[in-house]
Amino acid sequence: MTTFLFLAFAALLTGCSLMVVLQRNPVTSALWLVLGFCSLAGIYLLLQAEFLAMVQVIVYAGAIMVLFLFVIMYLNLKHDIEDGLHHHARRIVGWTLGALLVIEGVMLMRRGWALGPTALESPNGVWGNTAAIGRVLFSRYLFPFEVLSILLLVAMVGAILVSRGTRPEGSGR
Amino acid sequence: MSALPAAVPMNWYLALSAIVFTIGVVGVLVRRNALVIFMSIELMLNAANLAFVTFSRFLNTLDGQIFVFFVMTVAAAEVAIGLAIIVNVFRLKETVYVDEVNQLKG
Numbered sequence: 001m002t003t004f005l006f007l008a009f010a011a012l013l014t015g016c017s018l019m020v021v022l023q024r025n026p027v028t029s030a031l032w033l034v035l036g037f038c039s040l041a042g043i044y045l046l047l048q049a050e051f052l053a054m055v056q057v058i059v060y061a062g063a064i065m066v067l068f069l070f071v072i073m074y075l076n077l078k079h080d081i082e083d084g085l086h087h088h089a090r091r092i093v094g095w096t097l098g099a100l101l102v103i104e105g106v107m108l109m110r111r112g113w114a115l116g117p118t119a120l121e122s123p124n125g126v127w128g129n130t131a132a133i134g135r136v137l138f139s140r141y142l143f144p145f146e147v148l149s150i151l152l153l154v155a156m157v158g159a160i161l162v163s164r165g166t167r168p169e170g171s172g173r
Numbered sequence: 174m175s176a177l178p179a180a181v182p183m184n185w186y187l188a189l190s191a192i193v194f195t196i197g198v199v200g201v202l203v204r205r206n207a208l209v210i211f212m213s214i215e216l217m218l219n220a221a222n223l224a225f226v227t228f229s230r231f232l233n234t235l236d237g238q239i240f241v242f243f244v245m246t247v248a249a250a251e252v253a254i255g256l257a258i259i260v261n262v263f264r265l266k267e268t269v270y271v272d273e274v275n276q277l278k279g
Contacts, residue, residue: 002180094202155250
């Protein structure tokens with residue numbers, strides 16, 4: 001059952017990713033990406049990362065993609081139907097590099113992965129995943145967590161400053 | 174997190190992660206629309222996240238999931254800044270195609 005679910009989600013994710021790249025209309029790409037993120041959340045569930053699955057749906061499929069769609073529609077691209085992968089040289093180079101990367105990945109996959117000793121995070125498996133993550137996040141990773149909040153603040157200020165843009169001379173404010 | 178053996182071997186998850194990452198790389202390389210390039214970058218970030226979660230599951234530790242949490246935050250910040258830049262570029266150049274934005278070319 002798990003295997004079947006994994007294969008289904010994996011096929012969905014791969015297909016959606018391909019559609020993101022191959023679609024000509026950015027809005028369609030964005031919608032395929034939303035579906036792909038949701039299937040990735042399913043894979044997270046299979047990996048017993050329930051908290052991340054929910055965050056994936058809420059933050060990625062929800063917030064980030066809404067931001068994307070908002071910007072796409074805000075720009076209101078008149079001639080946004082780019083000719084897909086029309087540039088011949090670009091296409092050849094891109095697919096060649098992609099194929100090289102696939103070959104590299106296959107060669108890496110053929111080696112065994114040595115995992116080393118595993119740490120037992122939950123002694124008898126009674127913690128829920130969210131509680132366990134909270135415990136680790138607010139103890140071992142407390143400082144990075146706080147730094148992250150500063151990062152978000154900086155990003156927010158930066159986004160506002162950048163998107164305010166430059167006003168024409170003498171337009172006042 | 175239980176220590177039960179997983180039904181799906183770890184390599185499958187990693188292979189899926191590699192496939193999605195590759196698709197993202199191809200997207201960045203072949204597309205000209207800055208918005209689609211951004212989406213491809215998101216694909217790559219998510220592929221890396223999948224690898225993190227996989228190792229977290231199979232090493233039976235939570236650090237990988239914490240890292241995914243961090244990556245998601247950084248991705249959100251990156252998208253906010255990046256889209257602001259794209260909006261600005263569109264205002265200046267009336268285009269989002271990266272090969273028409275070549276003012277910095279030496």
